[in-house]
Amino acid sequence: MADVRHCCETMTRNLEYDCDLHEDPFDCGDAVVFYSAKFDEYGLIIHDGGSSTLCIEFCPWCGTRLPPSQRDAWFDEMERRGIDPWDGEVPPEFTTSAWRLSAGG
Numbered sequence: 378m379a380d381v382r383h384c385c386e387t388m389t390r391n392l393e394y395d396c397d398l399h400e401d402p403f404d405c406g407d408a409v410v411f412y413s414a415k416f417d418e419y420g421l422i423i424h425d426g427g428s429s430t431l432c433i434e435f436c437p438w439c440g441t442r443l444p445p446s447q448r449d450a451w452f453d454e455m456e457r458r459g460i461d462p463w464d465g466e467v468p469p470e471f472t473t474s475a476w477r478l479s480a481g482g
Contacts, residue, residue, distance in 0.1 A: 381414060381474070384441035388419075391438075403428045410437070414474040418446040447477055 383389045391410045394402070402408035403422060411420050411430050420430025421437075435442055454476065455462045470476050 381412065383412070384436045384443065385439040387438035388436050415472060415476075416446050416448040416451055417444050417474065417477060418448060419443050451476070 383392060388410070391408075392412050394405075394408055396402075396405040396407060399405035399408075402411060403424070406424055408422055410433075411422050412418070413420070418432060419436075420432045423429040423431060432446060433443065434445075451471070452462065455467070455471070460467060468476075470479065
């Protein structure tokens with residue numbers, strides 16, 4: 378996450394939280410926020426045993442407006458390339474922010 382500059386120190390600290398007991402933040406009740414570089418999307422973790430988040434538009438700590446999610450653009454690009462993201466092989470650059478950054482996003 379070092380290539381992403383978040384809105385405030387508290388957001389960064391919460392995103393970088395490293396639990397001694399849980400490798401996956403979705404398994405740790407102390408992890409509260411998640412950032413998806415692929416979608417440039419922030420979300421509050423829903424601790425229900427899965428990997429769900431509630432997308433947020435503003436930082437819960439400093440109130441800064443967060444960047445708009447690129448989820449729809451990601452799926453649009455998959456469709457444009459003829460890739461089925463559920464059954465097809467997604468190119469490695471589309472598993473990170475690389476796809477957005479190479480397009481100037």
